[in-house]
Amino acid sequence: MFIDKAKIVVSSGKGGDGHVSFRREKYVPAGGPDGGDGGDGGSVIFEVDDGLNTLVDFRHKRKYQAQHGEPGKKRRCTGKTGEDLIIKVPEGTIIRDAESGKVIADMSGGRRRYTILKGGRGGNGNMHYATSTMQAPKYAQPGQPSRTIELLLELKVIADVGLVGFPNVGKSTLLSMVSNAKPRIANYHFTTLNPILGVVDLDGANGFVMADIPGLIEGAADGAGLGHEFLAHIERTKILIHVVDASGSEGRDPVEDIKAINKELSAYAAGIGEKKQVLAANKCDLLTEDSDALARIRAYCDTLGVDVYPISAATGEGVRDLLYHVSGMLAQMPEETTVYEQEYDPESMLELDASEPFTVAYDAKAKEYVVEGPKIERMLGYTNLETEKGFLFFQNFLQENKIIDRLRETGCKEGDTVRLYGHRFEYYE
Numbered sequence: 001m002f003i004d005k006a007k008i009v010v011s012s013g014k015g016g017d018g019h020v021s022f023r024r025e026k027y028v029p030a031g032g033p034d035g036g037d038g039g040d041g042g043s044v045i046f047e048v049d050d051g052l053n054t055l056v057d058f059r060h061k062r063k064y065q066a067q068h069g070e071p072g073k074k075r076r077c078t079g080k081t082g083e084d085l086i087i088k089v090p091e092g093t094i095i096r097d098a099e100s101g102k103v104i105a106d107m108s109g110g111r112r113r114y115t116i117l118k119g120g121r122g123g124n125g126n127m128h129y130a131t132s133t134m135q136a137p138k139y140a141q142p143g144q145p146s147r148t149i150e151l152l153l154e155l156k157v158i159a160d161v162g163l164v165g166f167p168n169v170g171k172s173t174l175l176s177m178v179s180n181a182k183p184r185i186a187n188y189h190f191t192t193l194n195p196i197l198g199v200v201d202l203d204g205a206n207g208f209v210m211a212d213i214p215g216l217i218e219g220a221a222d223g224a225g226l227g228h229e230f231l232a233h234i235e236r237t238k239i240l241i242h243v244v245d246a247s248g249s250e251g252r253d254p255v256e257d258i259k260a261i262n263k264e265l266s267a268y269a270a271g272i273g274e275k276k277q278v279l280a281a282n283k284c285d286l287l288t289e290d291s292d293a294l295a296r297i298r299a300y301c302d303t304l305g306v307d308v309y310p311i312s313a314a315t316g317e318g319v320r321d322l323l324y325h326v327s328g329m330l331a332q333m334p335e336e337t338t339v340y341e342q343e344y345d346p347e348s349m350l351e352l353d354a355s356e357p358f359t360v361a362y363d364a365k366a367k368e369y370v371v372e373g374p375k376i377e378r379m380l381g382y383t384n385l386e387t388e389k390g391f392l393f394f395q396n397f398l399q400e401n402k403i404i405d406r407l408r409e410t411g412c413k414e415g416d417t418v419r420l421y422g423h424r425f426e427y428y429e
Helices: 171-180 229-234 254-268 293-306 319-331 346-353 374-382 389-402 403-410
Strands: 003-012 043-049 061-064 084-087 091-097 104-107 112-116 147-154 160-166 196-202 205-212 239-245 274-283 307-310 360-363 366-374 417-418 423-426
Touching: 003 112, 003 417, 043 091, 043 274, 043 346, 061 084, 061 319, 084 274, 104 112, 112 147, 112 346, 112 366, 171 319, 171 346, 196 319, 196 389, 205 319, 229 423, 239 254, 239 319, 239 417, 274 293, 274 319, 307 319, 389 403
Parallel strands: 003 061, 043 084, 160 205, 160 239, 239 274, 274 307, 366 417
Antiparallel strands: 003 147, 043 112, 091 104, 091 147, 196 205, 360 366, 417 423
8 A cells, every 4th residue: 555644753762860879888987979871862864674565663663761860869870771772664754743844854965864863861860069058968859751752744746757637647657657656557437546666778879767647637736636646746856747548548638637637736836737748649659540649639738838749648649749848848957856945953843842941020019030841840849949059950950041131130139039949949049
């Protein structure tokens, strides 16, 4: 089954907490702190796997978690680092932030590996906090928390040439005849439900990758049928071979078919309607001698500046000339693949979300300044404020995290009361 979209949730590993311990050895009466550091958490990494061509692996599993770092240990031993989580995706996968839809990374154009979330750093053990005035610190630093983001994965095939046209005009037959691809071919109005890639090799000319884009219908750009999913795969192609049934065997007019497909291409997204085209007038072997269909097709395509090649995908007539013409067009175009620029960086955006991890407000009823935030709550959980050393650490924390500055900005003056999660202190300069 071809799956070209998937929504998943990924989480980095939490950093291990620093350890609190003291040397307890015979003949070492004052060994001092020896709590080790926590290990770093594992990162979340996306990697291109050339053996994959679909996102079907994400259909049944939605949550992915990197390994947490181990807490520090006594005797200055550092906890084990958490293993990175490596997620394999096909080349051409676009990774988006699910909430905003913005592009985080495009796994194409030479990008084979991308770290989307770095693991949390391990916390320092209490061995780092010993000073001449505080020789037995009873606290350690917690590890950085795990971070989570919901992602939308979208696969856009990477091909030089895309075959477009109404269903059942012979695109699959043409691809199977000129490449190693083996698409299912049948007389149905939705023959191809997946983009199928094939490599076209030419003697004396550069080969190229060609994709059979599933047949379009009118209204596809508005989401009719599977229109959006189909049109999305055309975005990376450099040239479109527009296949039309010149014989009108389905009872449709070929010129009206050309107009309808071009209308859908232009309506879907900026740039697709302007892609270079070659018109393959297929099923010419079915034309009668008195048919004017080919002349009408040429006359209309002349107004568009599009070359017309009469072919028969069934017999091979005219196909060679078409392929060499397309190869010549590609040789004059830049070789680089269309790569989507990054619009959202999880590392900077998630850091931005955490850049103000506290709030300062004045409680007029209690006549107290209230400071709250998850970072402060965690700090209070591992700090013993009843000791002079613990309270000194607490004061340094308020200063380093600019909480003192925020209190001043809010109007707090010497002698005012400050409340932090049940603890009350008199503010002084």
